[in-house]
Amino acid sequence: xxxxxxxxxxxxxxxxxxxxxxxxxxxxxxxxxxxxxxxxxxxxxxxxxxxxxxxxxxxxxxxxxxxxxxxxxxxxxxxxxxxxxxxxxxxxxxxxxxxxxxxxxxxxxxxxxxxxxxxxxxxxxxxxxxxxxxxxxxxxxxxxxxxxxxxxxxxxxxxxxxxxxxxxxxxxxxxxxxxxxxxxxxxxxxxxxxxxxxxxxxxxxxxxxxxxxxxxxxxxxxxxxxxxxxxxxxxxxxxxxxxxxxxxxxxxxxxxxxxxxxxxxxxxxxxxxxxxxxxxxxxxxxxxxxxxxxxxxxxxxxxxxxxxxxxxxxxxxxxxxxxxxxxxxxxxxxxxxxxxxxxxxxxxxxxxxxxxxxxxxxxxxxxxxxxxxxxxxxxxxxxxxxxxxxxxxxxxxxxxxxxxxxxxxxxxxxxxxxxxxxxxxxxxxxxxxxxxxxxxxxxxxxxxxxxxxxxxxxxxxxxxxxxxxxxxx
Amino acid sequence: xxxxxxxxxxxxxxxxxxxxxxxxxxxxxxxxxxxxxxxxxxxxxxxxxxxxxxxxxxxxxxxxxxxxxxxxxxxxxxxxxxxxxxxxxxxxxxxxxxxxxxxxxxxxxxxxxxxxxxxxxxxxxxxxxxxxxxxxxxxxxxxxxxxxxxxxxxxxxxxxxxxxxxxxxxxxxxxxxxxxxxxxxxxxxxxxxxxxxxxxxxxxxxxxxxxxxxxxxxxxxxxxxxxxxxxxxxxxxxxxxxxxxxxxxxxxxxxxxxxxxxxxxxxxxxxxxxxxxxxxxxxxxxxxxxxxxxxxxxxxxxxxxxxxxxxxxxxxxxxxxxxxxxxxxxxxxxxxxxxxxxxxxxxxxxxxxxxxxxxxxxxxxxxxxxxxxxxxxxxxxxxxxxxxxxxxxxxxxxxxxxxxxxxxxxxxxxxxxxxxxxxxxxxxxxxxxxxxxxxxxxxxxxxxxx
Numbered sequence: 001x002x003x004x005x006x007x008x009x010x011x012x013x014x015x016x017x018x019x020x021x022x023x024x025x026x027x028x029x030x031x032x033x034x035x036x037x038x039x040x041x042x043x044x045x046x047x048x049x050x051x052x053x054x055x056x057x058x059x060x061x062x063x064x065x066x067x068x069x070x071x072x073x074x075x076x077x078x079x080x081x082x083x084x085x086x087x088x089x090x091x092x093x094x095x096x097x098x099x100x101x102x103x104x105x106x107x108x109x110x111x112x113x114x115x116x117x118x119x120x121x122x123x124x125x126x127x128x129x130x131x132x133x134x135x136x137x138x139x140x141x142x143x144x145x146x147x148x149x150x151x152x153x154x155x156x157x158x159x160x161x162x163x164x165x166x167x168x169x170x171x172x173x174x175x176x177x178x179x180x181x182x183x184x185x186x187x188x189x190x191x192x193x194x195x196x197x198x199x200x201x202x203x204x205x206x207x208x209x210x211x212x213x214x215x216x217x218x219x220x221x222x223x224x225x226x227x228x229x230x231x232x233x234x235x236x237x238x239x240x241x242x243x244x245x246x247x248x249x250x251x252x253x254x255x256x257x258x259x260x261x262x263x264x265x266x267x268x269x270x271x272x273x274x275x276x277x278x279x280x281x282x283x284x285x286x287x288x289x290x291x292x293x294x295x296x297x298x299x300x301x302x303x304x305x306x307x308x309x310x311x312x313x314x315x316x317x318x319x320x321x322x323x324x325x326x327x328x329x330x331x332x333x334x335x336x337x338x339x340x341x342x343x344x345x346x347x348x349x350x351x352x353x354x355x356x357x358x359x360x361x362x363x364x365x366x367x368x369x370x371x372x373x374x375x376x377x378x379x380x381x382x383x384x385x386x387x388x389x390x391x392x393x394x395x396x397x398x399x400x401x402x403x404x405x406x407x408x409x410x411x412x413x414x415x416x417x418x419x420x421x422x423x424x425x426x427x428x429x430x431x432x433x434x435x436x437x438x439x440x441x442x443x444x445x446x447x448x449x450x451x452x453x454x455x456x457x458x459x460x461x462x463x464x465x466x467x468x469x470x471x472x473x
Numbered sequence: 474x475x476x477x478x479x480x481x482x483x484x485x486x487x488x489x490x491x492x493x494x495x496x497x498x499x500x501x502x503x504x505x506x507x508x509x510x511x512x513x514x515x516x517x518x519x520x521x522x523x524x525x526x527x528x529x530x531x532x533x534x535x536x537x538x539x540x541x542x543x544x545x546x547x548x549x550x551x552x553x554x555x556x557x558x559x560x561x562x563x564x565x566x567x568x569x570x571x572x573x574x575x576x577x578x579x580x581x582x583x584x585x586x587x588x589x590x591x592x593x594x595x596x597x598x599x600x601x602x603x604x605x606x607x608x609x610x611x612x613x614x615x616x617x618x619x620x621x622x623x624x625x626x627x628x629x630x631x632x633x634x635x636x637x638x639x640x641x642x643x644x645x646x647x648x649x650x651x652x653x654x655x656x657x658x659x660x661x662x663x664x665x666x667x668x669x670x671x672x673x674x675x676x677x678x679x680x681x682x683x684x685x686x687x688x689x690x691x692x693x694x695x696x697x698x699x700x701x702x703x704x705x706x707x708x709x710x711x712x713x714x715x716x717x718x719x720x721x722x723x724x725x726x727x728x729x730x731x732x733x734x735x736x737x738x739x740x741x742x743x744x745x746x747x748x749x750x751x752x753x754x755x756x757x758x759x760x761x762x763x764x765x766x767x768x769x770x771x772x773x774x775x776x777x778x779x780x781x782x783x784x785x786x787x788x789x790x791x792x793x794x795x796x797x798x799x800x801x802x803x804x805x806x807x808x809x810x811x812x813x814x815x816x817x818x819x820x821x822x823x824x825x826x827x828x829x830x831x832x833x834x835x836x837x838x839x840x841x842x843x844x845x846x847x848x849x850x851x852x853x854x855x856x857x858x859x860x861x862x863x864x865x866x867x868x869x870x871x872x873x874x875x876x877x878x879x880x881x882x883x884x885x886x887x888x889x890x891x892x893x894x895x896x897x898x899x900x901x902x903x904x905x906x907x908x909x910x911x912x913x914x915x916x917x918x919x920x921x922x923x
Binding site: 031033035038039040041042043044045046047048049059060061062063064065066075076079080082083084086087090091093095119120121124140141177179182183184262263264265266267268270271273345346347349381382383384385386387388390391393395413415417419445447448449450451452472 | 501502503504505506507508510511512513514515516517518519520521523532533534535536537538539540547551552554555556558559560562563564589590592593594597607609610611613639640641643716717718723792793795796830831832833834835836837838839841843844845847864866868892893894895897915916917918919923
């Protein structure tokens with residue numbers, strides 16, 4: 001695949017490109033899903049191809065071809081150059097790229113047990129066993145899913161990058177949907193919307209202990225049917241690590257993508273409330289807020305040795321003690337390091353890698369103990385945030401009252417809303433390393449045509465003061 | 474046709490097994506622009522095949538884009554391995570039988586032949602027309618072949634084209650949106666779309682605020698199309714209906730909406746983005762979802778239809794995505810008889826919404842959807858659009874919105890609903906502007922512009 005990528009870069013330069021990079025990708029994905037004691041789907045897919053990105057006259061062009069062959073590489077290179085040339089004829093703006101060092105080498109995910117090689121019958125059996133534990137009288141739909149993926153990605157650039165990376169990931173989750181008298185409630189584990197994934201071997205899925213968690217998930221789903229709706233009020237919130245992962249993703253990750261700040265994502269995902277000169281000055285949140293982008297985190301879905309422009313992986317603080325310290329970047333926006341493409345048929349974009357809320361100290365119980373009257377929220381149910389990433393509303397699957405430092409009655413249909421810097425400004429505690437967990441998301445959308453990114457977020461439960469909560473209706 | 478050849482070649486590789494194969498061949502270009510330059514121009518060439526193989530009631534699916542003989546054989550081997558290792562699927566309704574596929578429009582040879590240079594030119598036409606603003610958006614066109622072949626005799630094939638131009642005209646303190654979509658690129662006027670966006674943007678400067686509350690509102694087709702899509706995805710498919718999480722579960726034949734509200738899914742309508750059959754090769758049917766305010770039906774695929782003793786209406790997703798259940802991809806809301814000015818007049822005191830952003834279904838059972846308005850929100854006072862507003866957070870019940878109807882526009886517009894993830898599958902909704910007495914605003918977000 002590296003040889004093919006080299007040929008594609010050569011072909012692009014021959015076609016008139018001033019700069020070229022090529023990604024040859026081979027991806028194999030498996031998914032097993034069961035529902036109510038039966039297999040819902042068993043699929044095993046592969047996709048392969050080569051994508052070539054070029055600069056001609058300072059303008060980008062990108063084309064791809066599904067053939068991993070000399071013909072496919074040459075055709076993609078020629079078409080990319082032609083498309084760039086068509087744009088260059090009409091624009092005076094010229095792209096310039098930040099510096100990049102030549103690089104060569106290989107990266108492979110460390111796995112104990114290759115998840116793609118785990119027999120399908122074992123995956124099916126795990127799902128059925130996990131899902132059996134979800135059965136309860138009011139649980140109308142019990143479901144389980146596991147996934148495994150291996151992606152080989154060769155990247156060659158005309159500036160001396162020539163690397164091969166093999167990323168292996170897997171994950172799973174369970175859902176219990178309870179229905180009674182028109183009320184519908186759902187509980188999920190370890191995360192909503194398809195479970196959680198990580199880079200690593202099948203040992204990650206086994207470590208989730210889906211069967212062991214199923215009875216609790218079913219019980220909570222059934223109990224939610226009888227719970228009171230969350231009241232509307234301004235109060236202290238303690239938010240679990242999973243919802244915090246999405247909170248970080250939506251209200252810190254996306255707004256700190258510098259392409260959004262510069263407006264190049266305006267027509268789809270949106271822009272940002274941040275400005276390029278906010279680094280070192282903007283108060284993002286309280287002193288307790290520390291967020292870092294870390295593509296070196298073991299097990300992270302955004303872990304690699306080189307990004308899709310060939311920039312080496314480096315941990316970068318994004319917010320330190322509440323102050324914005326850096327953006328996520330490409331070589332076009334500056335120093336680079338956060339460029340990722342979805343497979344072979346899309347251009348790389350500025351993307352989150354692994355973005356973590358750094359731990360504070362103490363346990364969840366310690367956080368709760370300092371709350372006289374508040375609400376504890378867990379597991380995302382719905383999410384929405386405006387195009388500048390300021391005004392957000394999240395719903396969670398479950399909530400509990402906090403009274404005099406202890407969890408009280410269960411609440412359903414809770415939502416909370418806020419304005420990003422005000423919300424983070426109200427952060428007064430993050431639990432410690434022992435409560436810190438990573439959640440791997442596989443559905444981060446961006447770009448036109450659309451691209452999915454797989455990203456991980458580490459977070460511990462966190463406490464916020466004076467937040468508006470209410471029922472979903 | 475290449476796609477049908479691929480589907481049939483996959484079936485041949487399956488030899489004695491019962492199977493169906495879905496093939497798609499895509500060639501498309503998208504000239505994306507921002508800050509008035511084309512910055513992400515993408516050309517996609519791909520062909521893919523998925524196969525669903527059945528052995529003694531056990532079902533396995535696999536997909537590939539390696540379409541040489543070795544690739545197709547490997548595809549079949551993986552599907553067979555998946556089937557062999559699965560227990561029997563009691564919910565599998567069997568492969569569909571061959572029936573006549575309707576003839577539909579949706580293919581335009583001029584659109585199919587549009588070269589990348591022309592795609593870039595059409596992007597530039599939009600960029601050049603947003604006088605005084607930055608232009609953000611894209612022009613895209615593509616041709617897609619879709620085919621389904623099965624051992625039960627299905628040999629369905631369709632060639633389709635689609636094109637779309639989207640423009641946000643924006644500056645530091647203003648932004649406006651417009652979009653046009655069609656299966657004929659010749660019907661799209663990039664300059665006109667850009668001018669509409671720029672005109673809208675010019676009116677958003679100096680935006681103000683309003684208090685949270687339930688407002689009367691006029692929603693342009695862009696906004697109502699998005700709301701309708703989120704409601705449809707969560708409530709108008711048979712799987713959600715059967716599982717009790719749809720708003721329509723237990724509510725069929727009830728008068729839920731205003732009598733003027735009638736909703737269909739019609740893949741055969743040449744005014745939309747026509748589809749002859751679904752991803753199982755079942756012919757598309759026009760489905761009446763809401764008739765004069767009364768909830769009538771949802772859309773069905775073979776699996777859900779089998780559970781309910783119904784027939785598929787032709788709304789299956791590809792085998793690998795059927796866990797989502799059937800989906801209405803060709804929504805059509807019956808227009809009324811009002812002009813947009815008359816809708817505004819009828820609202821008298823309220824808000825005017827151009828488009829929405831980042832919707833989320835908060836409570837599918839109650840049809841509650843949240844999101845933000847964007848790129849053109851205005852105050853309506855005295856029956857006239859008066860002044861710009863900042864982007865508003867709403868959290869509103871779609872059924873209540875459609876129940877408390879003030880009026881419907883007389884001009885349906887085809888609204889693109891596709892974000893072009895994965896393989897290209899153009900879809901949209903034919904919707905008019907809508908005026909309602911029940912649009913609930915719960916907060917205020919950022920101002921228009923950057």
